[in-house]
Amino acid sequence: MVCEPIKILLFAEVKGELKDYQANLNHFEEILEQASRNQFISIVERNSDFEKILLALQTQPQSIDVVLLNLPLNNVYELELLNQIHALKANIPIIIVSNQNNYDLFEVAVAAGADDYLIKSEMNLQLLRHSLLRMVKQHNQTSRQYLQREAQFRVIFERSSIGIALIDTKGGIIDVNPALSQILGYEREELCSKKLIDLICEDQITIEIKLKYKLVTKTQERFELERQFLHKDGQLIWAHISVSLVTDTTKEPTFFLAMIEDITERKQTELKLKETKEAAEAASRAKSAFLATMSHELRTPLNAIMGLSQLLQQEVVGSLNEKQHEYVNCIYTSGEHLLALINDILDLSKIEAGREELSLISLSTLDIVRNVISTVQESARAKNLQLTHSIDDNVETLIADERRLKQMLLNLLTNAIKFTQVGTVSLEVKQVEQGIAFIVTDTGIGIETSNFKSLFEPFRQLDNRLNRQYEGTGLGLALTLKLARLHGGDLTVESTLGVGSRFSLLLPAQPQQSSETSDTNLPIISEQDSNTTFVDPSTSSALSKRILLVEDDEHTAILMQDYLQTIGYEVELIITGEKFLARVHTFKPDLILLDVHLPGDINGLDLLINLKQQEDLQEIPIVMMTPMGMGDRERFVQSGAVDCLNKPIGIFQLESVLVKYLS
Numbered sequence: 001m002v003c004e005p006i007k008i009l010l011f012a013e014v015k016g017e018l019k020d021y022q023a024n025l026n027h028f029e030e031i032l033e034q035a036s037r038n039q040f041i042s043i044v045e046r047n048s049d050f051e052k053i054l055l056a057l058q059t060q061p062q063s064i065d066v067v068l069l070n071l072p073l074n075n076v077y078e079l080e081l082l083n084q085i086h087a088l089k090a091n092i093p094i095i096i097v098s099n100q101n102n103y104d105l106f107e108v109a110v111a112a113g114a115d116d117y118l119i120k121s122e123m124n125l126q127l128l129r130h131s132l133l134r135m136v137k138q139h140n141q142t143s144r145q146y147l148q149r150e151a152q153f154r155v156i157f158e159r160s161s162i163g164i165a166l167i168d169t170k171g172g173i174i175d176v177n178p179a180l181s182q183i184l185g186y187e188r189e190e191l192c193s194k195k196l197i198d199l200i201c202e203d204q205i206t207i208e209i210k211l212k213y214k215l216v217t218k219t220q221e222r223f224e225l226e227r228q229f230l231h232k233d234g235q236l237i238w239a240h241i242s243v244s245l246v247t248d249t250t251k252e253p254t255f256f257l258a259m260i261e262d263i264t265e266r267k268q269t270e271l272k273l274k275e276t277k278e279a280a281e282a283a284s285r286a287k288s289a290f291l292a293t294m295s296h297e298l299r300t301p302l303n304a305i306m307g308l309s310q311l312l313q314q315e316v317v318g319s320l321n322e323k324q325h326e327y328v329n330c331i332y333t334s335g336e337h338l339l340a341l342i343n344d345i346l347d348l349s350k351i352e353a354g355r356e357e358l359s360l361i362s363l364s365t366l367d368i369v370r371n372v373i374s375t376v377q378e379s380a381r382a383k384n385l386q387l388t389h390s391i392d393d394n395v396e397t398l399i400a401d402e403r404r405l406k407q408m409l410l411n412l413l414t415n416a417i418k419f420t421q422v423g424t425v426s427l428e429v430k431q432v433e434q435g436i437a438f439i440v441t442d443t444g445i446g447i448e449t450s451n452f453k454s455l456f457e458p459f460r461q462l463d464n465r466l467n468r469q470y471e472g473t474g475l476g477l478a479l480t481l482k483l484a485r486l487h488g489g490d491l492t493v494e495s496t497l498g499v500g501s502r503f504s505l506l507l508p509a510q511p512q513q514s515s516e517t518s519d520t521n522l523p524i525i526s527e528q529d530s531n532t533t534f535v536d537p538s539t540s541s542a543l544s545k546r547i548l549l550v551e552d553d554e555h556t557a558i559l560m561q562d563y564l565q566t567i568g569y570e571v572e573l574i575i576t577g578e579k580f581l582a583r584v585h586t587f588k589p590d591l592i593l594l595d596v597h598l599p600g601d602i603n604g605l606d607l608l609i610n611l612k613q614q615e616d617l618q619e620i621p622i623v624m625m626t627p628m629g630m631g632d633r634e635r636f637v638q639s640g641a642v643d644c645l646n647k648p649i650g651i652f653q654l655e656s657v658l659v660k661y662l663s
Helices: 019-037 050-059 076-088 103-112 125-159 178-184 202-216 264-313 322-352 365-382 402-418 449-455 465-469 476-486 554-566 580-587 604-612 633-639 651-662
Strands: 006-012 041-047 066-070 094-098 116-119 163-168 173-176 222-230 236-247 253-262 360-364 386-391 397-401 424-432 435-442 490-496 500-507 546-550 570-574 591-595 622-626 643-646
Touching (some): 006 050, 006 125, 019 041, 236 264, 264 322, 322 476, 365 386, 397 402, 402 500, 449 490, 476 490, 604 622, 604 633
Parallel strands (some): 546 570
Antiparallel strands (some): 163 173, 163 253, 222 236, 360 397, 490 500
């Protein structure tokens, strides 16, 4: 088999007149001549002008297999010639022939892009033949691999579902794949006559120009962004664009590679989700406003019902017979039940809206347990149930919100008592791996396992017949679970139908302290203290004290004014904010009870702020009265209030304020 001669491009630089140099050059020429005679090589171009060498490589790249560079390697500049060759034909083999017998120079030459390094004085025909054959073989292998990769990339380019565009450094489209043609609605030939920037909405062009500059200047390798493109039919489509710069072997920019993915459907989904979210947030705000309004509208009449009932119970305005006492107690108990329902609904709404803030403090476990047990003791006794409790010795204290912890335990205990007819209800406190467990166990009606999931849903009772047998809204467990999780804990249940249930309230040993300050700064008087002593006007200091009552609701005003006057206070009532400061100056009250909701443009908070700006009135204690309970209490203390009464205001609540600020 006759092999084709290896086609050589020879750069024969001749420098210097040294004897050794000339001898080595002659030796090199003889070897080249032998190789040519043997038809082993064919010198396509031989020149000592490097520009002509480059021209030959540019005009007939397919006719050249190997480049031989005859270089003295006296300076680094000579190695820069390799970069110019590779810029024209990246994978062409380059062999350097030199007089320099220096291994360091060999390393430098290879690092600069040479494939081999031959020393003239040591060269022979066999060595040259071996080097050239090895270079050609490697080149052929590389070329085949290159062609295979090019074919693979072309398949990927053509079949990709993502649009791909090759763009020249001036922004013109060189080539596109079918996917991009489909995305934009143009034929390939149409797109190749355009610039990519022409297809982007005009108001989004400036940033593309800046990013292109960053790529060219190599301050950024790739940029990604989302832009609207103009489809051929005039519609706007959203696309995700990823643009990177492709360089040659000399790191000079050659073209941009743009990957373009149609995300119109995703954008439409995001828009719908955003609109849905905004609608949900608007509904949540409307719900909060509605609950705040309903809280006011419901608590205001309840304030009169429960307050006047308490006055009748205490026989402030006259004695009652046994039947009258029974009726009044029934009115008051019904009011309490309705108030509990309102409070549960508002608490649940606050938690769901993310407005509930915990006041975490160190609590005595024994005190908490004794308090809740004493609260439900009478209910258990009325049903002849045994009520027990136990506390591990190593659980002396815990960190929690005191009011919310009592609320959770009372919900569990009252539920257990309500659904237990015979037997025992117990509360056990012990240390567990998760922290501290409050376990409420009963011997009641039990729960089917299939109902566990719906057990903690708001307004849900597992059997509608229970609505008639056991009163309740179904909010207690839902609220308890949410409060437990707000503490970083949980609520679990185990139960057997007809045997009983076991609810475990798990709280972490060290719950996260809320970053917001809320109830900790402001005393909230919202629970009636059964130990509060009724104020006897004959033994109190009430006779010398004045109270300014600002309340627009007629029934609440009558209740509070009558009661305060009955126990000996001098009371002045105003129902609007008009001339408030003037009345304060003339009446000179020792205490102001100020309702938040007032008719007209000025509310109670405005009056509070205005009064605290008066130097001569700043020291008068002001107690705010509000039915909202929706997270505004911290605003009152920041504005200067000393306390806050939640409507409906009980007699005992009112007494605690009087004792605290007027005794």
